[in-house]
Amino acid sequence: MNRPIKVLVVDDHDMVRMGLVTYLSVEEDMEVVGEACDGAEAIDKAGKTFPDVILMDLLMEKMNGIEATKVLAKTNVKIIVLTSYIDDEMLFPVLEAGAFSYLLKTSSADEIAQAIRKAANGEPTFQGQVTQKMFRHMHNKPKHDELTNREHEVLCLIGKGKTNKEISEELFIGIKTVKTHVSHILAKLEIEDRTQAAIYANKNHLV
Amino acid sequence: MNRPIKVLVVDDHDMVRMGLVTYLSVEEDMEVVGEACDGAEAIDKAGKTFPDVILMDLLMEKMNGIEATKVLAKTNVKIIVLTSYIDDEMLFPVLEAGAFSYLLKTSSADEIAQAIRKAANGEPTFQGQVTQKMFRHMHNKPKHDELTNREHEVLCLIGKGKTNKEISEELFIGIKTVKTHVSHILAKLEIEDRTQAAIYANKNHLV
DNA sequence: TTCAATCTAAGACTTGAGGCGGAGAAAGAT
DNA sequence: ATCTTTCTCCGCCTCAAGTCTTAGATTGAA
Numbered sequence: 297m298n299r300p301i302k303v304l305v306v307d308d309h310d311m312v313r314m315g316l317v318t319y320l321s322v323e324e325d326m327e328v329v330g331e332a333c334d335g336a337e338a339i340d341k342a343g344k345t346f347p348d349v350i351l352m353d354l355l356m357e358k359m360n361g362i363e364a365t366k367v368l369a370k371t372n373v374k375i376i377v378l379t380s381y382i383d384d385e386m387l388f389p390v391l392e393a394g395a396f397s398y399l400l401k402t403s404s405a406d407e408i409a410q411a412i413r414k415a416a417n418g419e420p421t422f423q424g425q426v427t428q429k430m431f432r433h434m435h436n437k438p439k440h441d442e443l444t445n446r447e448h449e450v451l452c453l454i455g456k457g458k459t460n461k462e463i464s465e466e467l468f469i470g471i472k473t474v475k476t477h478v479s480h481i482l483a484k485l486e487i488e489d490r491t492q493a494a495i496y497a498n499k500n501h502l503v
Numbered sequence: 504m505n506r507p508i509k510v511l512v513v514d515d516h517d518m519v520r521m522g523l524v525t526y527l528s529v530e531e532d533m534e535v536v537g538e539a540c541d542g543a544e545a546i547d548k549a550g551k552t553f554p555d556v557i558l559m560d561l562l563m564e565k566m567n568g569i570e571a572t573k574v575l576a577k578t579n580v581k582i583i584v585l586t587s588y589i590d591d592e593m594l595f596p597v598l599e600a601g602a603f604s605y606l607l608k609t610s611s612a613d614e615i616a617q618a619i620r621k622a623a624n625g626e627p628t629f630q631g632q633v634t635q636k637m638f639r640h641m642h643n644k645p646k647h648d649e650l651t652n653r654e655h656e657v658l659c660l661i662g663k664g665k666t667n668k669e670i671s672e673e674l675f676i677g678i679k680t681v682k683t684h685v686s687h688i689l690a691k692l693e694i695e696d697r698t699q700a701a702i703y704a705n706k707n708h709l710v
Numbered sequence: 711t712t713c714a715a716t717c718t719a720a721g722a723c724t725t726g727a728g729g730c731g732g733a734g735a736a737a738g739a740t
Numbered sequence: 741a742t743c744t745t746t747c748t749c750c751g752c753c754t755c756a757a758g759t760c761t762t763a764g765a766t767t768g769a770a
Contacts, residue, residue, distance in 0.1 A: 310610070311523050311526065315517070380587060403517065405518060408518070444746060445747095460727070469748070489666070667757070676717085679720060680718050683719075
């Protein structure tokens with residue numbers, strides 16, 4: 297065996313970091329070179345410690361894991377997402393952002409160690425339902441994927457119960473423009489009115 | 504100092520248990536007497552190790568934390584709920600079930616140790632917004648309680664995205680009547696339009 | 711019996727929402 | 741250099757939504 301695999305642990309939960317560090321310390325072929333509790337700190341630490349693998353939590357206070365992954369994936373570090381549950385809203389964005397593996401926090405310590413070894417070797421690990429979800433995602437992507445950024449913003453505000461006037465003020469655009477966006481949203485989502493749009497936004501956790 | 508506080512750690516995440524155990528082992532006044540990864544195992548272990556305090560996760564595979572709390576709270580053990588986020592759907596049921604303290608997993612290791620000491624001493628700990636939520640829960644029971652049966656029915660249909668006309672047909676009443684109900688709903692819920700009503704209905708799982 | 715709550719509904723009125731069609735500007739892709 | 745996408749905005753039009761006020765019928769409680 298060569299040099300140990302250098303691991304950076306990123307999680308805003310004290311105890312999760314502690315658990316990971318404790319376990320990984322007994323594994324002889326890997327070494328925790330740093331810890332971070334948010335995305336920004338992760339980027340900072342990664343620039344100093346040059347890890348081979350990063351264990352990354354997704355939900356964190358300051359900068360979330362997706363943002364950090366986007367930045368870090370540009371280097372050659374392998375990012376293993378380690379999250380509490382499979383959330384469609386997070387899964388695909390983070391995979392697109394460049395995550396290399398996707399594990400649930402219910403994983404045993406051993407499974408995590410295996411995933412780290414594989415990642416260092418260039419093999420991704422995807423837990424259970426993730427593969428299925430990816431498959432479904434490919435063949436049946438959500439309708440709101442077709443929305444433009446602006447339309448997405450408007451839909452979010454509709455989902456909060458805002459009127460067109462309020463939206464126009466919040467986005468600094470004219471009411472007419474908002475109406476145009478709304479019409480496009482309704483057409484793309486194949487629904488009839490803003491009420492259904494609001495329901496859609498909430499059901500799909502776009503709010 | 505007397506005998507150490509006996510702690511039982513219940514969580515289905517390997518790493519969380521490991522993190523807790525690691526930390527608590529350096530605290531001299533407490534001792535982890537057992538670990539469990541679901542509610543059933545927790546009850547079993549508690550019956551054998553007689554802990555003073557139980558750190559309990561809520562979301563677990565087999566038997567969830569609420570069920571386990573209901574059973575265990577009947578003994579004199581103090582149960583500290585340790586969860587990822589404040590979910591109204593879980594908070595009050597688990598408090599009613601007999602939980603003694605409520606902490607977020609974002610807590611520092613030190614905060615958790617403090618909560619354990621306090622619990623052993625008979626003092627509950629509630630983190631941040633929990634107290635506020637409890638207060639609001641007590642004094643501000645859901646607004647839709649004031650709704651009449653008919654209004655409740657109408658609200659549900661609004662929550663499904665139906666128009667007044669559709670509602671009138673579904674309930675075999677006139678559109679004018681539906682409008683009357685809608686107006687009353689908006690007034691009682693203190694909102695402005697049916698879109699907000701739809702969001703309300705969905706958020707409060709009235710659909 | 712009397713009173714309060716609920717469900718029903720009407721008329722008159724205002725306004726927000728949404729469709730339809732057109733159009734200019736900027737940015738990227740080819 | 742041209743085409744496409746996206747974001748911006750206009751006017752015109754229709755209709756659903758919502759307000760306000762009033763009111764009859766029923767039911768159950770005081």
